[in-house]
Amino acid sequence: xxxHLITGGAGFVAVNLARRLLARGDAVLALDDLSRGxxxxxxxxERHEHFTFRQVDCSNLDELSTAIDEAGSQVAHVWHxxxxxxxxxxxxxxxxxxDRTFQTTFAVLEAMRRHQIPELHFASSSAIYGDMxxxxxxxxxxxxxxxxxxxxMKLASExxxxxxxxxxxPRADIFRFPNVIxxxxxxxxxxxxxxxxxxxxxxxxxxxxxxxxxAYLHVDDLIDAMLHVSGLDGRYKVFNIGPKDEGVTVxxxxxxxxxxxxxxxxxxxxxxxxxxxxxxxxxRYSTRRLADSGWAPxxxxxxxxxxxxxxxxxxxxxx
Amino acid sequence: xxxHLITGGAGFVAVNLARRLLARGDAVLALDDLSRGxxxxxxxxERHEHFTFRQVDCSNLDELSTAIDEAGSQVAHVWHxxxxxxxxxxxxxxxxxxDRTFQTTFAVLEAMRRHQIPELHFASSSAIYGDMxxxxxxxxxxxxxxxxxxxxMKLASExxxxxxxxxxxPRADIFRFPNVIxxxxxxxxxxxxxxxxxxxxxxxxxxxxxxxxxAYLHVDDLIDAMLHVSGLDGRYKVFNIGPKDEGVTVxxxxxxxxxxxxxxxxxxxxxxxxxxxxxxxxxRYSTRRLADSGWAPxxxxxxxxxxxxxxxxxxxxxx
Numbered sequence: 001x002x003x004h005l006i007t008g009g010a011g012f013v014a015v016n017l018a019r020r021l022l023a024r025g026d027a028v029l030a031l032d033d034l035s036r037g038x039x040x041x042x043x044x045x046e047r048h049e050h051f052t053f054r055q056v057d058c059s060n061l062d063e064l065s066t067a068i069d070e071a072g073s074q075v076a077h078v079w080h081x082x083x084x085x086x087x088x089x090x091x092x093x094x095x096x097x098x099d100r101t102f103q104t105t106f107a108v109l110e111a112m113r114r115h116q117i118p119e120l121h122f123a124s125s126s127a128i129y130g131d132m133x134x135x136x137x138x139x140x141x142x143x144x145x146x147x148x149x150x151x152x153m154k155l156a157s158e159x160x161x162x163x164x165x166x167x168x169x170p171r172a173d174i175f176r177f178p179n180v181i182x183x184x185x186x187x188x189x190x191x192x193x194x195x196x197x198x199x200x201x202x203x204x205x206x207x208x209x210x211x212x213x214x215a216y217l218h219v220d221d222l223i224d225a226m227l228h229v230s231g232l233d234g235r236y237k238v239f240n241i242g243p244k245d246e247g248v249t250v251x252x253x254x255x256x257x258x259x260x261x262x263x264x265x266x267x268x269x270x271x272x273x274x275x276x277x278x279x280x281x282x283x284r285y286s287t288r289r290l291a292d293s294g295w296a297p298x299x300x301x302x303x304x305x306x307x308x309x310x311x312x313x314x315x316x317x318x319x
Numbered sequence: 320x321x322x323h324l325i326t327g328g329a330g331f332v333a334v335n336l337a338r339r340l341l342a343r344g345d346a347v348l349a350l351d352d353l354s355r356g357x358x359x360x361x362x363x364x365e366r367h368e369h370f371t372f373r374q375v376d377c378s379n380l381d382e383l384s385t386a387i388d389e390a391g392s393q394v395a396h397v398w399h400x401x402x403x404x405x406x407x408x409x410x411x412x413x414x415x416x417x418d419r420t421f422q423t424t425f426a427v428l429e430a431m432r433r434h435q436i437p438e439l440h441f442a443s444s445s446a447i448y449g450d451m452x453x454x455x456x457x458x459x460x461x462x463x464x465x466x467x468x469x470x471x472m473k474l475a476s477e478x479x480x481x482x483x484x485x486x487x488x489p490r491a492d493i494f495r496f497p498n499v500i501x502x503x504x505x506x507x508x509x510x511x512x513x514x515x516x517x518x519x520x521x522x523x524x525x526x527x528x529x530x531x532x533x534a535y536l537h538v539d540d541l542i543d544a545m546l547h548v549s550g551l552d553g554r555y556k557v558f559n560i561g562p563k564d565e566g567v568t569v570x571x572x573x574x575x576x577x578x579x580x581x582x583x584x585x586x587x588x589x590x591x592x593x594x595x596x597x598x599x600x601x602x603r604y605s606t607r608r609l610a611d612s613g614w615a616p617x618x619x620x621x622x623x624x625x626x627x628x629x630x631x632x633x634x635x636x637x638x
Contacts, residue, residue: 048410051384053443073439091486093480094425094428094429094479094482098425102421102475104414106417109411109413128478130481139462140461140462141461141462142459142460142462142463143458143459143461143557144461144463144478145478145480145481145555146478146481146482147480147482147485148482149482149486150483151478151482152475153475153478153479155474155475155478156421156472156474156478156479159447159463159464159465159470159471159472159474159475160413160468160471160472160475162449162464162465162466162471163410163413163465163466163468163470163471166466166467167410167468191346236464238462293428
């Protein structure tokens with residue numbers, strides 16, 4: 001049985017990862033400062049004998065180190081998921097991305113050096129690429145010009161990890177996440193639309209003109225891909241993760257949510273095809289490296305959206 | 320007359336930049352925490368009516384902001400040169416690069432937002448590219464995998480600047496520096512060799528086997544290139560700066576220093592072609608973008624080394 005440390009352990013993807021690791025017989029130490037993660041998301045695991053949750057600020061090396069010392073056995077893997085996930089908040093105050101996205105990576109690497117933990121799995125992001133227009137975005141493309149502080153601090157984290165692999169870290173995987181959907185949702189376009197319609201059931205106001213197109217991956221497929229990549233050979237592996245299709249429009253998502261939650265509502269679109277600073281309107285994301293490694297998603301973007309809308313609506317509207 | 324703020328203002332390149340800006344009639348506010356910069360390097364300007372030096376930690380937004388407030392007139396340009404320049408020190412303790420290289424950039428950007436300073440000129444580095452083998456390294460190449468914390472934090476700085484241009488900063492230039500040589504030298508291979516020979520005039524011990532090949536630019540050419548690029552159109556400009564040749568070997572440098580400083584000395588080479596972690600053995604650096612923009616260096620690597628050896632030997636051996 002391996003002990004896996006998950007930073008940002010009370011977040012959306014982390015909870016799905018913990019469930020899968022526990023199911024296959026591994027042990028999990030989940031750390032989260034609960035600034036955005038929510039304690040109730042890990043409630044389902046709290047009685048599991050191989051699951052431990054601790055409230056820890058993962059940007060603080062001493063707190064992190066104490067939690068590792070007290071884990072009782074040697075940590076074999078770190079899944080570094082802690083980050084600020086609110087892109088507009090980071091544009092308004094860059095300290096949020098610096099402290100929660102970059103500084104957590106910095107502290108995690110120092111803790112791994114200190115405690116001789118050999119494998120890091122890092123949740124990076126397609127946001128590191130910036131706006132590449134119609135270019136097909138493969139893992140080795142340049143230039144890398146992130147247009148949000150979120151993307152900048154994910155790129156900074158990747159760079160620091162790469163240098164650590166050169167200096168002391170035996171293995172690291174970099175997962176460049178797409179838009180990931182599913183439950184337990186805490187933010188994101190589907191979550192927002194469900195809540196807007198709950199507040200005003202006759203009207204759904206959408207930022208932008210609805211033509212923005214993005215690819216979406218269901219979280220079950222994401223976890224599957226991460227575990228697949230973590231089992232591949234290589235000291236430093238970088239993988240785009242995503243579906244094979246070019247995605248669906250905001251209009252399609254708005255209509256799917258409307259039809260599920262409040263079929264009579266009017267959808268009101270805004271102007272332009274960008275929702276906020278740092279939002280990239282369209283994106284051709286190559287997942288060929290992942291496909292060539294022998295992995296394929298079960299759901300395409302459209303199927304992922306339909307399933308996630310149903311899951312999120314059920315979770316959010318139950319009370 | 321424009322007021323130019325230079326961070327890391329008591330460093331090698333900064334002093335040469337200040338001299339040139341003052342000579343053309345601009346005003347200079349030089350800030351430096353004097354952790355590596357040396358006060359005596361700016362002594363020649365201290366009586367100049369348009370030069371001000373202040374000891375400021377540029378990673379501290381409040382200190383930086385106070386210095387800008389007290390400047391007396393609006394700052395028009397920031398030349399951000401403050402950084403840790405000791406790559407091995409940053410490998411041993413990553414906080415050095417994080418605080419002096421990345422956090423200074425972070426604070427400079429916040430200060431520019433607060434004080435509405437429109438133009439940033441940033442001293443980045445070829446270290447952001449990592450080890451690209453025999454690939455020709457142009458500005459848009461990928462993947463970017465720096466192998467030192469120094470390179471990682473320069474890349475993090477570029478990313479944060481790019482996001483700032485998206486959010487609020489009117490203009491930024493990114494200069495990806497090559498190896499720069501000249502006076503006043505404070506570190507670097509020529510400086511080290513001169514001092515080694517001063518200590519043991521009969522023997523020069525060289526890290527590595529001497530086959531490492533690097534391109535070198537003389538600091539006079541570097542300043543010239545930076546001023547040239549800063550005058551070009553564009554909101555976000557990225558330029559490799561360097562000579563057109565593929566460089567000279569460590570052996571050539573060792574011999575040039577030996578011949579100038581202590582002609583009878585024996586040169587003792589080590590093993591392997593890397594000097595330290597993070598040192599890239601060979602490097603094909605494309606400066607075509609710079610050439611296409613209408614600029615050419617006056618000295619090639621070999622001429623730059625010969626001139627810098629003479630300048631550094633004269634400066635270091637005078638007492």
